[in-house]
Amino acid sequence: MRFQEIQEHYDVAFRRGVIPFLSCEECGKSFFYPSTRCRKCGSARLDKRLSAGEGKVFAITRFRAKDFGEVSYGIVQMEEGFRLYCNFEEFGSNLEVDSGVKVGAMGETFQLLARPRTL
Amino acid sequence: MISGFSGKIAKKYEGSAFELMAEVAMDALSMAGLGLKDVDGLSTTFLPGVFDGKTHLHFQASQVAQYLGIRPRYLDLLDFGGASALAMIPRAINAVASGLAENVLCILGGKGSEVRAKGVTVDGYDRVDKGVQLTPFDRYYRGGFDFNPVTDYALAAQRHAKVFGTRDEQRAMVAVSQRKNSVTNPYALYPEELTVERVLSSPVIAEPLHLLEAVYPVDGFHAFVVSKRNRTLSDLRVEAYGEAHWPEMPCELDDLVVTPALESSRRAGFDPRRADCLQIYDSFTITVLLQIEDVGLANKGEGGKFVESTDTTRWGELPINTGGGSLNTGQPAYMSGGVLLEEAVRQLNGLAGDHQLSAVRSVFLNGIGGWGRNHSVTLVLGV
Numbered sequence: 319m320r321f322q323e324i325q326e327h328y329d330v331a332f333r334r335g336v337i338p339f340l341s342c343e344e345c346g347k348s349f350f351y352p353s354t355r356c357r358k359c360g361s362a363r364l365d366k367r368l369s370a371g372e373g374k375v376f377a378i379t380r381f382r383a384k385d386f387g388e389v390s391y392g393i394v395q396m397e398e399g400f401r402l403y404c405n406f407e408e409f410g411s412n413l414e415v416d417s418g419v420k421v422g423a424m425g426e427t428f429q430l431l432a433r434p435r436t437l
Numbered sequence: 438m439i440s441g442f443s444g445k446i447a448k449k450y451e452g453s454a455f456e457l458m459a460e461v462a463m464d465a466l467s468m469a470g471l472g473l474k475d476v477d478g479l480s481t482t483f484l485p486g487v488f489d490g491k492t493h494l495h496f497q498a499s500q501v502a503q504y505l506g507i508r509p510r511y512l513d514l515l516d517f518g519g520a521s522a523l524a525m526i527p528r529a530i531n532a533v534a535s536g537l538a539e540n541v542l543c544i545l546g547g548k549g550s551e552v553r554a555k556g557v558t559v560d561g562y563d564r565v566d567k568g569v570q571l572t573p574f575d576r577y578y579r580g581g582f583d584f585n586p587v588t589d590y591a592l593a594a595q596r597h598a599k600v601f602g603t604r605d606e607q608r609a610m611v612a613v614s615q616r617k618n619s620v621t622n623p624y625a626l627y628p629e630e631l632t633v634e635r636v637l638s639s640p641v642i643a644e645p646l647h648l649l650e651a652v653y654p655v656d657g658f659h660a661f662v663v664s665k666r667n668r669t670l671s672d673l674r675v676e677a678y679g680e681a682h683w684p685e686m687p688c689e690l691d692d693l694v695v696t697p698a699l700e701s702s703r704r705a706g707f708d709p710r711r712a713d714c715l716q717i718y719d720s721f722t723i724t725v726l727l728q729i730e731d732v733g734l735a736n737k738g739e740g741g742k743f744v745e746s747t748d749t750t751r752w753g754e755l756p757i758n759t760g761g762g763s764l765n766t767g768q769p770a771y772m773s774g775g776v777l778l779e780e781a782v783r784q785l786n787g788l789a790g791d792h793q794l795s796a797v798r799s800v801f802l803n804g805i806g807g808w809g810r811n812h813s814v815t816l817v818l819g820v
Contacts, residue, residue, distance in 0.1 A: 381643035
Protein backbone atom coordinates (compact mmCIF):
# COMPACT_ATOMS: atom_id res chain seq x y z
CA MET A 319 0.00 0.00 0.00
CA ARG A 320 1.33 3.44 -0.94
CA PHE A 321 1.44 6.23 1.63
CA GLN A 322 -0.78 8.33 -0.61
CA GLU A 323 -3.49 5.67 -0.48
CA ILE A 324 -3.36 5.71 3.31
CA GLN A 325 -3.48 9.49 3.27
CA GLU A 326 -6.58 9.45 1.06
CA HIS A 327 -8.26 7.01 3.46
CA TYR A 328 -7.42 9.32 6.36
CA ASP A 329 -8.59 12.45 4.55
CA VAL A 330 -11.93 10.89 3.56
CA ALA A 331 -12.49 9.63 7.11
CA PHE A 332 -11.66 13.00 8.66
CA ARG A 333 -14.04 14.78 6.29
CA ARG A 334 -16.77 12.46 7.61
CA GLY A 335 -15.73 13.27 11.18
CA VAL A 336 -14.56 9.70 11.76
CA ILE A 337 -11.22 8.45 13.13
CA PRO A 338 -9.27 6.26 10.68
CA PHE A 339 -6.65 3.72 11.70
CA LEU A 340 -4.56 0.89 10.30
CA SER A 341 -4.60 -2.73 11.36
CA CYS A 342 -1.84 -5.20 10.51
CA GLU A 343 -3.15 -8.33 8.81
CA GLU A 344 -0.05 -10.26 9.92
CA CYS A 345 0.18 -9.54 13.65
CA GLY A 346 -3.09 -7.71 14.44
CA LYS A 347 -1.41 -4.52 15.70
CA SER A 348 -3.60 -1.43 15.33
CA PHE A 349 -2.15 2.05 15.03
CA PHE A 350 -3.31 5.57 14.23
CA TYR A 351 -0.17 7.43 13.17
CA PRO A 352 0.18 6.31 9.54
CA SER A 353 2.95 4.26 8.01
CA THR A 354 3.21 1.94 5.05
CA ARG A 355 4.68 -0.73 7.34
CA CYS A 356 3.42 -2.25 10.57
CA ARG A 357 5.51 -0.78 13.37
CA LYS A 358 5.39 -4.06 15.26
CA CYS A 359 6.25 -6.67 12.62
CA GLY A 360 7.19 -4.68 9.51
CA SER A 361 4.49 -6.20 7.34
CA ALA A 362 3.09 -4.18 4.45
CA ARG A 363 -0.23 -6.04 4.68
CA LEU A 364 -2.24 -3.30 6.37
CA ASP A 365 -5.99 -2.96 6.49
CA LYS A 366 -7.47 0.55 6.35
CA ARG A 367 -10.20 0.80 8.95
CA LEU A 368 -12.57 3.24 10.61
CA SER A 369 -12.91 3.52 14.36
CA ALA A 370 -16.25 3.43 16.14
CA GLY A 371 -14.88 6.45 18.04
CA GLU A 372 -15.26 4.94 21.51
CA GLY A 373 -12.39 5.20 23.98
CA LYS A 374 -11.19 6.09 27.46
CA VAL A 375 -8.98 8.92 28.68
CA PHE A 376 -5.47 7.56 29.15
CA ALA A 377 -3.85 10.81 30.32
CA ILE A 378 -5.00 14.43 30.48
CA THR A 379 -3.52 17.83 31.26
CA ARG A 380 -4.91 21.35 31.37
CA PHE A 381 -3.00 24.56 30.84
CA ARG A 382 -3.35 28.15 29.69
CA ALA A 383 -2.05 28.95 26.22
CA LYS A 384 -1.31 32.53 25.23
CA ASP A 385 -3.51 32.59 22.15
CA PHE A 386 -6.05 29.93 23.06
CA GLY A 387 -6.95 30.43 26.72
CA GLU A 388 -7.67 27.31 28.76
CA VAL A 389 -6.60 24.18 26.90
CA SER A 390 -7.29 20.58 27.81
CA TYR A 391 -5.24 18.01 25.98
CA GLY A 392 -4.21 14.40 26.38
CA ILE A 393 -4.23 10.82 25.16
CA VAL A 394 -7.18 8.54 24.49
CA GLN A 395 -7.06 4.74 24.49
CA MET A 396 -9.43 3.64 21.72
CA GLU A 397 -11.42 0.43 21.96
CA GLU A 398 -9.76 -0.82 18.78
CA GLY A 399 -6.45 -0.93 20.65
CA PHE A 400 -4.58 2.18 19.52
CA ARG A 401 -3.92 5.48 21.27
CA LEU A 402 -3.86 9.02 19.94
CA TYR A 403 -3.46 12.59 21.14
CA CYS A 404 -6.70 14.54 21.41
CA ASN A 405 -8.09 17.86 22.48
CA PHE A 406 -10.75 17.81 25.16
CA GLU A 407 -11.53 21.53 24.89
CA GLU A 408 -14.26 22.66 27.28
CA PHE A 409 -15.03 19.08 28.25
CA GLY A 410 -11.64 18.64 29.93
CA SER A 411 -12.77 19.83 33.34
CA ASN A 412 -15.31 16.98 33.50
CA LEU A 413 -12.86 14.26 32.50
CA GLU A 414 -10.28 12.19 34.31
CA VAL A 415 -8.23 9.07 33.53
CA ASP A 416 -10.54 6.20 32.47
CA SER A 417 -13.49 8.50 31.70
CA GLY A 418 -15.37 7.21 28.66
CA VAL A 419 -15.10 9.49 25.63
CA LYS A 420 -16.30 9.68 22.06
CA VAL A 421 -13.61 10.84 19.64
CA GLY A 422 -14.28 12.56 16.35
CA ALA A 423 -12.47 14.67 13.80
CA MET A 424 -13.32 18.29 13.13
CA GLY A 425 -12.55 20.74 10.36
CA GLU A 426 -9.97 20.91 7.63
CA THR A 427 -7.09 20.85 10.11
CA PHE A 428 -8.05 17.39 11.35
CA GLN A 429 -8.66 18.58 14.89
CA LEU A 430 -9.21 15.48 17.00
CA LEU A 431 -11.78 16.17 19.67
CA ALA A 432 -12.80 13.88 22.53
CA ARG A 433 -15.95 14.59 24.51
CA PRO A 434 -17.58 12.71 27.39
CA ARG A 435 -19.49 9.66 26.17
CA THR A 436 -22.61 10.76 28.00
CA LEU A 437 -23.00 13.95 25.95
CA MET B 438 40.38 10.78 28.76
CA ILE B 439 38.87 14.17 29.64
CA SER B 440 41.80 16.57 29.68
CA GLY B 441 39.91 19.85 29.88
CA PHE B 442 36.41 21.22 30.23
CA SER B 443 34.49 24.45 30.48
CA GLY B 444 30.93 25.66 30.84
CA LYS B 445 29.39 29.11 30.61
CA ILE B 446 25.74 29.92 31.22
CA ALA B 447 23.83 33.20 31.08
CA LYS B 448 20.13 33.98 31.20
CA LYS B 449 20.66 36.02 28.05
CA TYR B 450 24.04 36.23 26.35
CA GLU B 451 24.50 39.47 24.43
CA GLY B 452 26.41 38.16 21.46
CA SER B 453 26.44 35.45 18.84
CA ALA B 454 26.17 31.78 19.79
CA PHE B 455 29.34 31.18 17.77
CA GLU B 456 31.18 33.75 19.86
CA LEU B 457 30.18 32.13 23.16
CA MET B 458 30.93 28.69 21.74
CA ALA B 459 34.47 29.75 20.80
CA GLU B 460 35.06 31.28 24.23
CA VAL B 461 34.03 28.05 25.98
CA ALA B 462 36.06 25.91 23.58
CA MET B 463 39.18 28.00 24.18
CA ASP B 464 38.75 27.77 27.96
CA ALA B 465 38.47 23.98 27.82
CA LEU B 466 41.50 23.68 25.56
CA SER B 467 43.46 26.04 27.79
CA MET B 468 42.77 23.78 30.79
CA ALA B 469 44.02 20.84 28.73
CA GLY B 470 47.19 22.75 27.80
CA LEU B 471 46.18 22.57 24.14
CA GLY B 472 45.51 25.00 21.33
CA LEU B 473 43.15 24.82 18.40
CA LYS B 474 46.00 23.47 16.23
CA ASP B 475 46.07 20.37 18.45
CA VAL B 476 42.38 19.54 17.92
CA ASP B 477 41.92 16.86 15.29
CA GLY B 478 38.49 15.61 16.37
CA LEU B 479 35.19 17.41 16.84
CA SER B 480 31.85 16.23 18.20
CA THR B 481 28.85 18.52 18.41
CA THR B 482 25.07 18.67 18.32
CA PHE B 483 22.27 20.98 17.23
CA LEU B 484 18.69 21.94 17.96
CA PRO B 485 16.60 24.35 15.88
CA GLY B 486 16.81 28.01 16.84
CA VAL B 487 19.64 27.79 19.36
CA PHE B 488 22.27 29.21 17.02
CA ASP B 489 21.14 32.84 16.90
CA GLY B 490 17.56 31.88 16.08
CA LYS B 491 18.41 30.03 12.87
CA THR B 492 16.23 27.00 12.22
CA HIS B 493 19.03 25.10 10.56
CA LEU B 494 22.76 25.46 10.07
CA HIS B 495 23.85 23.98 6.76
CA PHE B 496 26.31 21.19 7.60
CA GLN B 497 26.36 22.20 11.25
CA ALA B 498 29.50 20.33 12.29
CA SER B 499 31.44 21.92 9.42
CA GLN B 500 30.29 25.39 10.44
CA VAL B 501 31.46 24.83 14.00
CA ALA B 502 34.83 23.60 12.70
CA GLN B 503 35.00 26.48 10.25
CA TYR B 504 34.35 29.12 12.94
CA LEU B 505 36.97 27.58 15.23
CA GLY B 506 39.47 27.05 12.43
CA ILE B 507 39.74 23.31 12.98
CA ARG B 508 40.30 20.79 10.19
CA PRO B 509 39.36 17.54 11.98
CA ARG B 510 40.11 14.01 10.88
CA TYR B 511 37.30 12.79 13.13
CA LEU B 512 33.93 14.61 12.97
CA ASP B 513 30.69 13.65 14.67
CA LEU B 514 27.22 15.25 14.94
CA LEU B 515 24.93 13.73 17.56
CA ASP B 516 21.21 14.22 17.57
CA PHE B 517 20.02 12.98 20.96
CA GLY B 518 19.06 16.34 22.51
CA GLY B 519 19.76 16.32 26.22
CA ALA B 520 21.42 12.91 26.03
CA SER B 521 23.99 14.00 23.41
CA ALA B 522 26.61 15.26 25.87
CA LEU B 523 26.92 11.92 27.63
CA ALA B 524 27.00 10.01 24.35
CA MET B 525 29.84 12.18 23.04
CA ILE B 526 32.33 11.04 25.66
CA PRO B 527 32.59 7.27 24.95
CA ARG B 528 32.52 7.95 21.22
CA ALA B 529 35.39 10.42 21.57
CA ILE B 530 37.28 7.98 23.80
CA ASN B 531 36.84 5.25 21.19
CA ALA B 532 38.05 7.63 18.48
CA VAL B 533 41.19 8.41 20.47
CA ALA B 534 41.78 4.77 21.46
CA SER B 535 41.48 3.58 17.88
CA GLY B 536 43.81 6.24 16.55
CA LEU B 537 41.17 8.22 14.68
CA ALA B 538 42.13 11.35 16.62
CA GLU B 539 44.40 12.55 19.43
CA ASN B 540 42.30 15.39 20.85
CA VAL B 541 38.54 15.47 20.37
CA LEU B 542 36.68 18.65 21.24
CA CYS B 543 33.12 17.85 22.34
CA ILE B 544 31.02 20.98 22.35
CA LEU B 545 27.32 21.62 22.81
CA GLY B 546 24.96 24.45 23.64
CA GLY B 547 23.43 27.54 22.12
CA LYS B 548 21.03 30.30 23.00
CA GLY B 549 17.76 29.21 24.56
CA SER B 550 16.78 32.87 24.79
CA GLU B 551 16.46 33.12 20.99
CA VAL B 552 13.89 30.31 20.97
CA ARG B 553 12.14 31.56 24.09
CA ALA B 554 11.69 34.98 22.45
CA LYS B 555 9.71 33.34 19.66
CA GLY B 556 7.23 31.93 22.19
CA VAL B 557 8.00 28.30 21.37
CA THR B 558 10.34 25.52 22.47
CA VAL B 559 12.74 23.64 20.20
CA ASP B 560 10.09 20.91 20.02
CA GLY B 561 7.51 23.34 18.71
CA TYR B 562 9.71 25.06 16.17
CA ASP B 563 7.34 24.10 13.38
CA ARG B 564 5.06 26.81 14.79
CA VAL B 565 7.48 29.50 13.63
CA ASP B 566 8.98 27.75 10.60
CA LYS B 567 6.66 25.75 8.35
CA GLY B 568 9.70 24.01 6.87
CA VAL B 569 10.23 22.10 10.10
CA GLN B 570 8.70 18.64 10.33
CA LEU B 571 8.39 16.96 13.72
CA THR B 572 7.12 13.55 12.60
CA PRO B 573 6.45 11.70 9.33
CA PHE B 574 2.75 12.35 9.99
CA ASP B 575 2.57 15.93 11.30
CA ARG B 576 -0.58 16.57 9.31
CA TYR B 577 -2.52 14.14 11.48
CA TYR B 578 -0.61 14.62 14.66
CA ARG B 579 -0.73 18.41 14.63
CA GLY B 580 -4.52 18.30 14.58
CA GLY B 581 -4.12 18.07 18.33
CA PHE B 582 -3.43 21.35 20.06
CA ASP B 583 0.02 21.13 21.41
CA PHE B 584 2.63 18.61 22.34
CA ASN B 585 5.77 20.06 23.80
CA PRO B 586 8.10 19.07 26.60
CA VAL B 587 5.90 20.71 29.21
CA THR B 588 2.65 19.03 28.19
CA ASP B 589 4.41 15.74 27.48
CA TYR B 590 5.96 15.57 30.93
CA ALA B 591 2.71 16.85 32.45
CA LEU B 592 0.90 13.86 30.95
CA ALA B 593 3.59 11.54 32.31
CA ALA B 594 3.32 13.14 35.77
CA GLN B 595 -0.44 12.95 35.73
CA ARG B 596 -0.37 9.32 34.64
CA HIS B 597 2.21 8.52 37.34
CA ALA B 598 -0.05 10.12 39.93
CA LYS B 599 -3.09 8.20 38.71
CA VAL B 600 -1.46 4.78 38.37
CA PHE B 601 0.79 4.88 41.44
CA GLY B 602 -0.77 7.51 43.68
CA THR B 603 2.28 9.79 43.46
CA ARG B 604 1.55 13.10 45.14
CA ASP B 605 2.51 16.63 44.08
CA GLU B 606 4.41 16.99 47.35
CA GLN B 607 6.65 14.05 46.43
CA ARG B 608 7.61 15.57 43.09
CA ALA B 609 8.20 18.90 44.81
CA MET B 610 10.72 17.19 47.11
CA VAL B 611 12.98 16.74 44.08
CA ALA B 612 13.07 20.50 43.51
CA VAL B 613 13.58 21.21 47.21
CA SER B 614 16.52 18.79 47.56
CA GLN B 615 18.21 20.04 44.40
CA ARG B 616 17.85 23.64 45.56
CA LYS B 617 19.62 22.72 48.81
CA ASN B 618 22.47 21.38 46.70
CA SER B 619 22.67 24.51 44.60
CA VAL B 620 22.86 27.26 47.19
CA THR B 621 26.68 27.30 47.20
CA ASN B 622 27.00 26.65 43.48
CA PRO B 623 28.26 29.88 41.87
CA TYR B 624 26.53 28.90 38.61
CA ALA B 625 23.07 28.65 40.22
CA LEU B 626 20.40 31.15 39.17
CA TYR B 627 18.38 31.13 42.37
CA PRO B 628 20.01 31.87 45.74
CA GLU B 629 17.06 31.32 48.09
CA GLU B 630 16.09 27.97 49.63
CA LEU B 631 12.87 26.28 48.56
CA THR B 632 10.09 24.57 50.46
CA VAL B 633 7.52 22.08 49.22
CA GLU B 634 4.82 24.68 49.90
CA ARG B 635 6.63 27.28 47.78
CA VAL B 636 7.00 24.84 44.87
CA LEU B 637 3.33 23.96 45.01
CA SER B 638 2.23 27.59 45.28
CA SER B 639 4.09 28.51 42.09
CA PRO B 640 1.84 28.77 39.02
CA VAL B 641 0.65 25.56 37.37
CA ILE B 642 2.21 25.44 33.90
CA ALA B 643 0.40 22.27 32.81
CA GLU B 644 -1.48 20.17 35.37
CA PRO B 645 -0.03 18.77 37.55
CA LEU B 646 3.35 20.48 36.96
CA HIS B 647 4.24 23.78 38.63
CA LEU B 648 6.64 26.45 37.41
CA LEU B 649 9.27 25.55 40.03
CA GLU B 650 9.26 21.94 38.81
CA ALA B 651 10.56 22.93 35.37
CA VAL B 652 13.90 24.08 33.97
CA TYR B 653 14.31 27.58 32.61
CA PRO B 654 15.84 27.70 29.11
CA VAL B 655 19.01 29.80 29.09
CA ASP B 656 22.05 30.52 26.93
CA GLY B 657 25.23 28.56 27.36
CA PHE B 658 27.80 26.13 26.09
CA HIS B 659 29.79 23.26 27.54
CA ALA B 660 33.02 21.88 26.11
CA PHE B 661 34.95 18.74 27.03
CA VAL B 662 38.28 17.77 25.53
CA VAL B 663 39.02 14.05 25.23
CA SER B 664 42.72 13.43 24.70
CA LYS B 665 45.26 10.70 24.33
CA ARG B 666 47.47 12.52 26.84
CA ASN B 667 46.09 14.24 29.91
CA ARG B 668 48.30 16.69 31.80
CA THR B 669 45.93 18.47 34.16
CA LEU B 670 42.96 16.41 35.31
CA SER B 671 42.54 13.05 37.01
CA ASP B 672 42.50 10.16 34.60
CA LEU B 673 38.85 9.21 34.40
CA ARG B 674 37.57 5.96 32.98
CA VAL B 675 34.18 4.83 31.71
CA GLU B 676 33.13 2.23 34.26
CA ALA B 677 29.84 1.42 32.56
CA TYR B 678 27.88 2.60 29.57
CA GLY B 679 24.56 1.97 27.91
CA GLU B 680 22.26 3.79 25.55
CA ALA B 681 18.71 3.21 24.33
CA HIS B 682 16.64 4.94 21.68
CA TRP B 683 12.87 4.55 21.67
CA PRO B 684 11.48 6.36 18.64
CA GLU B 685 7.80 5.86 19.41
CA MET B 686 5.42 8.72 20.13
CA PRO B 687 4.94 8.58 23.91
CA CYS B 688 1.27 7.71 23.46
CA GLU B 689 2.33 4.56 21.60
CA LEU B 690 4.58 3.29 24.39
CA ASP B 691 3.23 0.62 26.73
CA ASP B 692 2.83 3.44 29.23
CA LEU B 693 4.00 7.03 29.69
CA VAL B 694 5.63 6.25 33.02
CA VAL B 695 8.65 4.42 31.62
CA THR B 696 11.63 5.92 29.83
CA PRO B 697 14.42 4.37 27.77
CA ALA B 698 16.57 4.79 30.91
CA LEU B 699 15.12 1.41 31.86
CA GLU B 700 17.02 -0.13 28.95
CA SER B 701 20.15 2.05 28.87
CA SER B 702 20.81 1.46 32.57
CA ARG B 703 20.31 -2.30 32.16
CA ARG B 704 22.86 -2.23 29.35
CA ALA B 705 25.27 -0.34 31.59
CA GLY B 706 24.77 -3.01 34.26
CA PHE B 707 26.02 -0.83 37.12
CA ASP B 708 24.19 -0.60 40.43
CA PRO B 709 23.72 3.17 40.90
CA ARG B 710 23.96 2.75 44.68
CA ARG B 711 27.63 1.89 44.22
CA ALA B 712 28.35 5.38 42.89
CA ASP B 713 29.38 8.21 45.21
CA CYS B 714 26.86 10.52 43.63
CA LEU B 715 24.43 10.63 40.73
CA GLN B 716 23.73 13.22 38.08
CA ILE B 717 20.23 12.55 36.75
CA TYR B 718 18.59 14.44 33.90
CA ASP B 719 16.29 17.00 35.45
CA SER B 720 14.27 18.85 32.84
CA PHE B 721 11.33 18.49 35.23
CA THR B 722 10.86 16.99 38.68
CA ILE B 723 8.95 14.09 37.13
CA THR B 724 11.92 13.39 34.83
CA VAL B 725 14.08 12.71 37.89
CA LEU B 726 11.39 10.60 39.52
CA LEU B 727 10.95 8.44 36.41
CA GLN B 728 14.68 7.83 36.12
CA ILE B 729 15.04 7.02 39.83
CA GLU B 730 12.71 4.13 39.08
CA ASP B 731 14.08 3.20 35.66
CA VAL B 732 17.76 3.05 36.73
CA GLY B 733 16.79 0.75 39.60
CA LEU B 734 16.93 2.96 42.68
CA ALA B 735 13.26 2.28 43.35
CA ASN B 736 10.61 -0.07 42.04
CA LYS B 737 8.36 1.32 39.32
CA GLY B 738 5.81 3.58 40.94
CA GLU B 739 7.79 4.04 44.15
CA GLY B 740 9.92 7.01 43.11
CA GLY B 741 7.74 9.34 45.15
CA LYS B 742 8.22 7.28 48.32
CA PHE B 743 11.94 7.06 47.53
CA VAL B 744 12.48 10.83 47.46
CA GLU B 745 10.50 11.19 50.68
CA SER B 746 12.50 8.56 52.53
CA THR B 747 15.96 9.14 51.04
CA ASP B 748 18.18 12.15 51.62
CA THR B 749 19.32 13.00 48.09
CA THR B 750 21.02 16.25 49.07
CA ARG B 751 24.81 16.34 48.98
CA TRP B 752 24.87 15.68 52.72
CA GLY B 753 22.66 12.61 52.38
CA GLU B 754 23.12 8.89 51.80
CA LEU B 755 22.54 9.11 48.03
CA PRO B 756 23.43 12.54 46.63
CA ILE B 757 21.63 13.35 43.38
CA ASN B 758 22.44 16.41 41.25
CA THR B 759 25.05 17.69 43.65
CA GLY B 760 25.31 21.15 42.11
CA GLY B 761 21.55 21.61 42.01
CA GLY B 762 21.19 20.36 38.45
CA SER B 763 19.77 22.33 35.56
CA LEU B 764 16.63 23.04 37.59
CA ASN B 765 18.90 25.57 39.29
CA THR B 766 21.50 26.56 36.70
CA GLY B 767 18.98 26.80 33.86
CA GLN B 768 18.96 24.59 30.80
CA PRO B 769 21.38 25.80 28.11
CA ALA B 770 19.85 25.54 24.64
CA TYR B 771 17.17 23.12 25.87
CA MET B 772 19.74 20.43 26.72
CA SER B 773 20.80 19.67 30.30
CA GLY B 774 23.45 17.06 29.49
CA GLY B 775 26.39 19.48 29.64
CA VAL B 776 25.33 20.64 33.11
CA LEU B 777 25.30 17.05 34.40
CA LEU B 778 28.61 16.13 32.80
CA GLU B 779 30.42 19.24 34.00
CA GLU B 780 29.27 18.60 37.56
CA ALA B 781 30.41 14.96 37.37
CA VAL B 782 33.85 15.92 36.05
CA ARG B 783 34.18 18.60 38.73
CA GLN B 784 33.25 16.17 41.51
CA LEU B 785 35.68 13.51 40.23
CA ASN B 786 38.50 16.07 40.09
CA GLY B 787 37.82 17.76 43.41
CA LEU B 788 36.94 20.97 41.56
CA ALA B 789 33.37 21.46 42.78
CA GLY B 790 34.32 24.18 45.28
CA ASP B 791 31.87 24.70 48.10
CA HIS B 792 29.64 21.86 46.98
CA GLN B 793 32.44 19.29 46.62
CA LEU B 794 31.70 15.89 48.16
CA SER B 795 34.52 14.04 49.85
CA ALA B 796 36.31 11.13 48.14
CA VAL B 797 34.30 10.89 44.94
CA ARG B 798 35.51 7.83 43.04
CA SER B 799 32.59 7.21 40.72
CA VAL B 800 29.62 9.17 39.37
CA PHE B 801 26.51 7.66 37.80
CA LEU B 802 24.99 9.83 35.09
CA ASN B 803 21.79 9.41 33.16
CA GLY B 804 20.77 11.70 30.33
CA ILE B 805 17.39 11.86 28.62
CA GLY B 806 16.71 13.64 25.37
CA GLY B 807 14.81 13.86 22.15
CA TRP B 808 11.28 14.65 21.21
CA GLY B 809 9.15 12.80 23.74
CA ARG B 810 11.93 11.20 25.82
CA ASN B 811 13.29 9.19 22.89
CA HIS B 812 16.90 8.82 24.00
CA SER B 813 18.61 7.71 27.17
CA VAL B 814 22.32 7.44 27.89
CA THR B 815 23.70 5.91 31.07
CA LEU B 816 27.33 6.71 31.78
CA VAL B 817 29.37 5.84 34.86
CA LEU B 818 32.63 7.73 35.19
CA GLY B 819 35.26 6.68 37.68
CA VAL B 820 38.69 7.76 38.81
